[in-house]
Amino acid sequence: MSIASSENAVSTNRVARTFVYLVLLLFALFYLLPLFIMLVNSVKPLSEITGGNMIAMPEVWTLDPWRAAWSSAQIGVEPTGLRPYFINSIIMAVPAVVLSTIFGALNGYVLTKWQFRGHNIVFGLLLFSCFIPFQIVLIPMAQSLGVLGLAGSTPGLILVHFVYGIGFTTLYFRNYYAAFPTELVRAAQIDGAGFFRIFWRILLPSSGPIIAVSFIWQFTNIWNDFLFGASFADADSQPMTVALNNLVSSSTGVKEYNVHFAGAIMAALPTLLVYIVAGRYFVRGLMAGSVKG
Amino acid sequence: MGFLSIDNVTKSYGATEVLHRVDIDVEEGEFLVLVGPSGCGKSTLLNMIAGLEGITSGTIAINEKPMNGVHPSKRNIAMVFQSYALYPNMTVAQNITFGLEMHGTPKPERDEALAKVAELLQITPLLSRKPGQLSGGQRQRVAMGRALVRNPDVFLFDEPLSNLDAKLRVDMRTEIKKLHQRLGTTIVYVTHDQIEAMTLSTRIAVMNGGYVQQLGTPKEIYDNPANIFVASFMGSPSMNLIPAKLRVNGADAAVEIADSKGAPITLPVPADASNLAGRNGEEVLLGIRPEALTDPEGADRNANTVVQLSNVIDVTEPAGSDTFVTTTMGGCDVIGRMRADAEARPGELSELAMNMDKAVLFDPKTEDRIG
Structure with missing residues (x-):
C-alpha cells in the first residue's frame, strides 16, 4: 500500500514537472521569437525580406547589413554608420556609471555609519529623486546646462545621468551598508583609520555584489536612455539610441530593414553583455541583507 | 587618582540622563568588571572610555591625561567587541596588524609584534586565513590578538564571550584570566553574566538604571551587598x-x-x-x-x-x-x-x-x- 502510493506520488510529480517545463519552454520560445527574427533578418540581403518570408532562414548568408549599420549607413545627413554614436554612448555611460556608483557608495556610507542630525530627511529627499519623471526636469535641466556651458555636449549628458543616478545608487548602498556591522567601523576607528581609509579598506572590499547591482542598473538606464540624449545632445554628442532612431526613421530612400535589425542588435549588445558578466551578482546583491546569514 | 580615573561622569541623550555621576578609579593592572542587566549603562560607559561616545560632563583620564574629546585611536586603548568585529576581507595577520599599519609602524616591527602575539595566543597556523574560515573560539583569539598587538594602556572588553557556546565560554574565561595574570595589564570588562564578573575581576562595579550600585571586590559584593538589587543580581541561584x-x-x-x-x-x-x-x-x-x-x-x-x-x-x-x-x-x-x-x-x-x-x-x- 505504502509502496504503491509512493510510486504514485513520484509519477504524478514527474508528469507535473514535465508539464511545467513544457510550458516554460513554450514561453521561452515565444519571448525569444523577436530576437530570432532580428538575428535572422540582419544576416540576409534586403531582397529576401521585401520579397518573401520574414521568418524563414536566409538563403544567402551575408554580414553586409552589419557592416553597413556599423560604418556606412545614413544617420541623419551623414553616411557614418552607428560607430561614432556607439563611441559617444560609451564615453557618456562609463563615466556617468562610475561617478554615480562612487557617490552612491559614499552617500550610503555616510547615511549609515556617520549619521548626523536629519540624516533620514536627507535620505528621504534623495529617495524622492527616484520618483521624479524625466520629463519634469527637462526644462530646468536645459537651463542649468546652459548656465554651466555644458549644453549639447557629452560632459553635459554625463552630468545629467550622474545627478539622476545618485538617488538610486544611494538607495542601494544605504540599504546594503545598513546591514554592515557598525562594530567594524568602530574597531577601525580605534585602530586609527580615518573616514576615507575605513571606506576604502573596510567597506568597499565587501561591497562587490552591490557595486554590481549599481553598475548594471545604472549602465542599463543610461545606455538605453533616449529622452535626455534627444533633448540635450547635439549632432556630435548624440548617443546610440538617438542615432538608431535616426537610422530607422529616416524618411527618404529605401527602408533597409536588414540594416535596421543589425543596428538595433548593436544597440542592445552592451547591456546584454553587462548583464551576462555581472548578472549573477544582481540577484545576490538585491537580496543582500534581506535574509540573515 | 588611579591609572584610569572616571570622575563624576554623566551621559545624557537630549534631556534623558542615562548615566548618573559615575566615579570609579582603576589602579594599574586591575581587572574591573562592569556588570548589570541590559540597559544599565555599562556598555555606554565602556564606549565613553573608548571615545566612541562623548562625555556629557565629568572627566575620564588615563594615566593622568584627561581623555575628553581625544580621538579613540589616540587614547592608547584597545577594544575587543562582542561580535569580534574582524575585518572580513583581510587575513588574520592583516587584521592583527591593521592598527599598527594605521599608526605608521614600519613593516619589520609589525611582523615582529605579530609573531609574538600569534605565539602567545597560539594562532600562528591561522595567520593566512580569513575570519570567515575560523571557528568562534579562534575568532575570539584573533580579536584579542588585535588588541594585544598594540600594547595599549587599557584593554576594553565588550561582552566578548557572549557569542560562544557554554563550554567554550568557560575555557576562554580561564584563558582571559591567565592572560591578565601573565601580562598584568589594566582591563575594563563589560558583561551581563555575574559568574564571569565574579571569576574574572579584581573589582566589580554592579550597575543598574545608570547608577553604580556598588563597587568592590568580588567577595565584598557577594558577602556584603549594598542593596537588594546587588544581592539578587549577583549569585546563582540568587539570594x-x-x-x-x-x-x-x-x-x-x-x-x-x-x-x-x-x-x-x-x-x-x-x-x-x-x-x-x-x-x-x-x-x-x-x-x-x-x-x-x-x-x-x-x-x-x-x-x-x-x-x-x-x-x-x-x-x-x-x-x-x-x-x-x-x-x-x-x-x-x-x-x-x-x-x-x-x-x-x-x-x-x-x-x-x-x-x-x-x-x-x-x-x-x-x-x-x-x-
Whole structure:
C-alpha cells in the first residue's frame, strides 16, 4: 500500500514537472521569437525580406547589413554608420556609471555609519529623486546646462545621468551598508583609520555584489536612455539610441530593414553583455541583507 | 587618582540622563568588571572610555591625561567587541596588524609584534586565513590578538564571550584570566553574566538604571551587598529574601520569620545591632544565600551562629555536585543548597542549618542594606 502510493506520488510529480517545463519552454520560445527574427533578418540581403518570408532562414548568408549599420549607413545627413554614436554612448555611460556608483557608495556610507542630525530627511529627499519623471526636469535641466556651458555636449549628458543616478545608487548602498556591522567601523576607528581609509579598506572590499547591482542598473538606464540624449545632445554628442532612431526613421530612400535589425542588435549588445558578466551578482546583491546569514 | 580615573561622569541623550555621576578609579593592572542587566549603562560607559561616545560632563583620564574629546585611536586603548568585529576581507595577520599599519609602524616591527602575539595566543597556523574560515573560539583569539598587538594602556572588553557556546565560554574565561595574570595589564570588562564578573575581576562595579550600585571586590559584593538589587543580581541561584520582623533588645537583635507551617521562628542576628536601634518591630527582608541554608552536616563548622530548624521540603533538584531544595519561609519560596547525598524528600520535614553569620538585612522600602 505504502509502496504503491509512493510510486504514485513520484509519477504524478514527474508528469507535473514535465508539464511545467513544457510550458516554460513554450514561453521561452515565444519571448525569444523577436530576437530570432532580428538575428535572422540582419544576416540576409534586403531582397529576401521585401520579397518573401520574414521568418524563414536566409538563403544567402551575408554580414553586409552589419557592416553597413556599423560604418556606412545614413544617420541623419551623414553616411557614418552607428560607430561614432556607439563611441559617444560609451564615453557618456562609463563615466556617468562610475561617478554615480562612487557617490552612491559614499552617500550610503555616510547615511549609515556617520549619521548626523536629519540624516533620514536627507535620505528621504534623495529617495524622492527616484520618483521624479524625466520629463519634469527637462526644462530646468536645459537651463542649468546652459548656465554651466555644458549644453549639447557629452560632459553635459554625463552630468545629467550622474545627478539622476545618485538617488538610486544611494538607495542601494544605504540599504546594503545598513546591514554592515557598525562594530567594524568602530574597531577601525580605534585602530586609527580615518573616514576615507575605513571606506576604502573596510567597506568597499565587501561591497562587490552591490557595486554590481549599481553598475548594471545604472549602465542599463543610461545606455538605453533616449529622452535626455534627444533633448540635450547635439549632432556630435548624440548617443546610440538617438542615432538608431535616426537610422530607422529616416524618411527618404529605401527602408533597409536588414540594416535596421543589425543596428538595433548593436544597440542592445552592451547591456546584454553587462548583464551576462555581472548578472549573477544582481540577484545576490538585491537580496543582500534581506535574509540573515 | 588611579591609572584610569572616571570622575563624576554623566551621559545624557537630549534631556534623558542615562548615566548618573559615575566615579570609579582603576589602579594599574586591575581587572574591573562592569556588570548589570541590559540597559544599565555599562556598555555606554565602556564606549565613553573608548571615545566612541562623548562625555556629557565629568572627566575620564588615563594615566593622568584627561581623555575628553581625544580621538579613540589616540587614547592608547584597545577594544575587543562582542561580535569580534574582524575585518572580513583581510587575513588574520592583516587584521592583527591593521592598527599598527594605521599608526605608521614600519613593516619589520609589525611582523615582529605579530609573531609574538600569534605565539602567545597560539594562532600562528591561522595567520593566512580569513575570519570567515575560523571557528568562534579562534575568532575570539584573533580579536584579542588585535588588541594585544598594540600594547595599549587599557584593554576594553565588550561582552566578548557572549557569542560562544557554554563550554567554550568557560575555557576562554580561564584563558582571559591567565592572560591578565601573565601580562598584568589594566582591563575594563563589560558583561551581563555575574559568574564571569565574579571569576574574572579584581573589582566589580554592579550597575543598574545608570547608577553604580556598588563597587568592590568580588567577595565584598557577594558577602556584603549594598542593596537588594546587588544581592539578587549577583549569585546563582540568587539570594533568598525572606519577609521578617525585626526584634531589637539593647545590643542584641533577632528576626522573626514564619516557617513552612506558618509558626514563628526567631533567628538571632550576630551583626552589630547599634544601627538597628529604634527599628524594633519593623518589617525587614532577611537575605540569606542558598549555600548558607543547608543540611546540618554540610554547615560551615567555622561559623559562629548556626540555627538549626526543621521545615517541609517542597521540591528537590539534584544537580550532581549539590542538591538544591525549595522550601517555604515567611510565605516565600526559599532555596537551600545541600550536599549531594543529603537526605531530603519532597513533602517531608527535613533538618536545615541556617548560617546567620552570612545573613544580611534590607529595608523593604528603601531597598538598602540595614544590617
